[in-house]
Amino acid sequence: xxxxxxxxxxxxxxxxxxxxxxxxxxxxxxxxxxxxxxxxxxxxxxxxxxxxxxxxxxxxxxxxxxxxxxxxxxxxxxxxxxxxxxxxxxxxxxxxxxxxxxxxxxxxxxxxxxxxxxxxxxxxxxxxxxxxxxxxxxxxxxxxxxxxxxxx
Numbered sequence: 001x002x003x004x005x006x007x008x009x010x011x012x013x014x015x016x017x018x019x020x021x022x023x024x025x026x027x028x029x030x031x032x033x034x035x036x037x038x039x040x041x042x043x044x045x046x047x048x049x050x051x052x053x054x055x056x057x058x059x060x061x062x063x064x065x066x067x068x069x070x071x072x073x074x075x076x077x078x079x080x081x082x083x084x085x086x087x088x089x090x091x092x093x094x095x096x097x098x099x100x101x102x103x104x105x106x107x108x109x110x111x112x113x114x115x116x117x118x119x120x121x122x123x124x125x126x127x128x129x130x131x132x133x134x135x136x137x138x139x140x141x142x143x144x145x146x147x148x149x150x151x152x
Contacts, residue, residue: 001117003108003111003115003116003117011077012073014073026079026143026150029142037138039067042063049122078136095136102132103129110125
């Protein structure tokens with residue numbers, strides 16, 4: 001729980017004070033998309049298949065805070081600093097750095113209470129190592145689609 005509270009404060013503060021490369025419309029879209037993607041993914045993996053859970057098993061009100069205030073700011077930070085006009089190797093290094101951060105954060109979130117708040121059922125960190133890059137590519141694809149629509 002301590003990691004959760006500190007993360008909420010730090011991640012959201014960074015998004016508030018960072019120099020924004022994204023428009024307010026883009027931030028809104030990414031925030032909303034991040035929440036929906038996480039909720040749909042967790043609905044299957046967490047609730048239906050009991051792969052993992054935040055805090056306690058089942059749907060709690062605090063899960064809404066995870067979906068609304070923990071994951072979207074990280075996605076905003078990722079996209080805000082993304083090297084859209086750089087060469088592919090720089091983009092890959094940037095994304096690899098974020099993936100290492102996300103996997104490391106998940107590992108810390110697995111610490112016992114009062115520090116951690118994430119619990120595995122049958123899920124393994126290796127699954128996250130495989131799926132996180134895919135989810136990140138989905139996020140990037142969505143963001144590129146939003147920017148394409150804005151330009152039209």
